[in-house]
Amino acid sequence: MSSIAEAVEAGVLGERVWFYANYHCNLECTYCLTESGPNVDRRMLDADWMVERAREAKELGFRSIGVTGGEPFMVSSMPSTIARISEILPTVVLSNGSLFHGPRLERIVEALAGKDVHIQISLDAPDAVANDTKRGEENFADVCSAIPRLVERGLRVRIATTTEDLQQEDHDRLCALHREWGVPDEDHVVRPIVARGRAALDGIGVVATQADLPAELTITAEGAFWSAFGPTVRNGRTDTDMLITRVTAPLSRPAEAMLRAAGGRVAGADATLGIR
Amino acid sequence: MLVPALVVEDAPLLMRPYYAGGDPGPILATMAHVPELTEVAMPFLGAALGASSVDFRTKEIVIVRTSALLGCRYCVDSHTTVALDAGLSFDQVLALRELAPSAADSDLASAFVSSRERALITWIDAVAFGRGSIAAPANEAIKANYADHEIVEITVLIGATMLLNRYATALQLPVGASTLERLAVEGFGP
Numbered sequence: 001m002s003s004i005a006e007a008v009e010a011g012v013l014g015e016r017v018w019f020y021a022n023y024h025c026n027l028e029c030t031y032c033l034t035e036s037g038p039n040v041d042r043r044m045l046d047a048d049w050m051v052e053r054a055r056e057a058k059e060l061g062f063r064s065i066g067v068t069g070g071e072p073f074m075v076s077s078m079p080s081t082i083a084r085i086s087e088i089l090p091t092v093v094l095s096n097g098s099l100f101h102g103p104r105l106e107r108i109v110e111a112l113a114g115k116d117v118h119i120q121i122s123l124d125a126p127d128a129v130a131n132d133t134k135r136g137e138e139n140f141a142d143v144c145s146a147i148p149r150l151v152e153r154g155l156r157v158r159i160a161t162t163t164e165d166l167q168q169e170d171h172d173r174l175c176a177l178h179r180e181w182g183v184p185d186e187d188h189v190v191r192p193i194v195a196r197g198r199a200a201l202d203g204i205g206v207v208a209t210q211a212d213l214p215a216e217l218t219i220t221a222e223g224a225f226w227s228a229f230g231p232t233v234r235n236g237r238t239d240t241d242m243l244i245t246r247v248t249a250p251l252s253r254p255a256e257a258m259l260r261a262a263g264g265r266v267a268g269a270d271a272t273l274g275i276r
Numbered sequence: 277m278l279v280p281a282l283v284v285e286d287a288p289l290l291m292r293p294y295y296a297g298g299d300p301g302p303i304l305a306t307m308a309h310v311p312e313l314t315e316v317a318m319p320f321l322g323a324a325l326g327a328s329s330v331d332f333r334t335k336e337i338v339i340v341r342t343s344a345l346l347g348c349r350y351c352v353d354s355h356t357t358v359a360l361d362a363g364l365s366f367d368q369v370l371a372l373r374e375l376a377p378s379a380a381d382s383d384l385a386s387a388f389v390s391s392r393e394r395a396l397i398t399w400i401d402a403v404a405f406g407r408g409s410i411a412a413p414a415n416e417a418i419k420a421n422y423a424d425h426e427i428v429e430i431t432v433l434i435g436a437t438m439l440l441n442r443y444a445t446a447l448q449l450p451v452g453a454s455t456l457e458r459l460a461v462e463g464f465g466p
Contacts, residue, residue: 226289239286240282240286240287240288240308240309241286241287241288241289242288243288243311244288244289244290244311245311245312246309246310246311246312247312253312257290257311257312260290261289
């Protein structure tokens with residue numbers, strides 16, 4: 001067993017490797033970690049390159065892959081890329097849920113139905129006003145129509161609620177919605193806004209240090225970072241405080257550096273803050 | 277600066293030990309943009325420039341002279357103060373800083389009377405400023421005055437200094453305020 005596999009087994013390193021597939025997005029959420037939007041530098045990872053890194057991740061002892069952005073499904077080849085990655089390791093792809101219609105939906109269903117893939121869709125509040133204030137006009141309606149559509153077609157959906165202060169009543173209403181759509185409670189994640197990226201500029205969210213963030217190796221076009229909450233962007237500049245290495249291939253190089261960074265890590269609040 | 281120096285709050289995880297003692301200086305703080313390079317470069321530069329079997333004074337002669345030949349204001353100024361601390365006189369540092377690349381220069385000869393140090397300066401000039409193979413007199417002088425392992429160390433130090441010279445010059449690294457104050461006190465001010 002490799003040192004990386006042992007560290008994953010022991011929980012020193014997270015079992016998932018994240019890919020920031022791209023940084024552009026059709027939305028501009030108020031708390032976005034990466035200042036994503038329609039006109040940002042795309043900073044895309046090549047499809048074949050991600051598949052090769054996924055193979056290396058499996059060989060090293062990682063157990064799953066996460067794909068995030070930006071909005072990954074803005075990239076037309078993403079469904080087939082995720083399908084290829086999921087043949088190697090179980091995969092979760094994060095999405096804003098606003099692009100699942102028309103020919104794009106058909107391509108996604110064709111590529112991903114029956115695969116070991118979860119699509120994790122953001123839904124921050126149980127009503128349009130509260131949700132769309134943070135995520136953009138019509139997002140609530142888009143998500144409410146997209147999730148049942150995906151579930152009906154055999155795709156596995158998770159829901160992520162990112163919030164500063166979710167009241168019990170709103171939590172219950174959200175749960176009623178996802179249960180109605182066929183998404184079980186274990187596939188509904190509630191997590192805090194992290195005070196990085198656009199949220200930090202707006203003075204919202206919980207302050208998180210290395211100790212508070214999951215030890216998940218995260219690969220971007222600009223390097224490897226500690227946690228998917230690491231490669232955040234402020235005023236157009238990527239934060240370097242969670243940077244591990246600029247080199248990202250072979251994956252063993254950032255993985256070994258990540259392990260060294262984990263070696264000096266003190267017990268943190270990632271569990272108590274619920275950052276995931 | 278061409279590239280911003282990373283402050284402690286922006287320091288990548290594996291770079292943080294370098295900030296433990298405060299401001300690590302602009303070389304480290306810019307190189308920290310590439311942690312995996314810095315992790316290799318800093319131990320090498322530390323071994324090449326730091327304490328070793330070649331004495332402190334000799335090393336500072338190498339660094340100041342090489343930096344002057346390469347025209348690196350940051351390195352010349354920074355190591356002028358270090359050279360003084362290493363026991364070089366004002367005239368010796370001035371000669372290393374300002375003279376043209378010729379060990380036969382009369383001012384340089386008057387500043388450095390030791391044949392061993394004259395041989396060293398001739399070697400530095402040939403390695404750092406010359407092109408192609410080293411001329412026989414420089415080879416013979418260095419062989420006559422230094423052991424083989426010392427020649428290796430000195431030559432690596434010249435190369436390492438040249439790397440830093442071009443790095444500091446190209447990235448427009450600023451000389452620190454405390455260094456500028458010390459230079460003024462020592463008579464090396466503008």
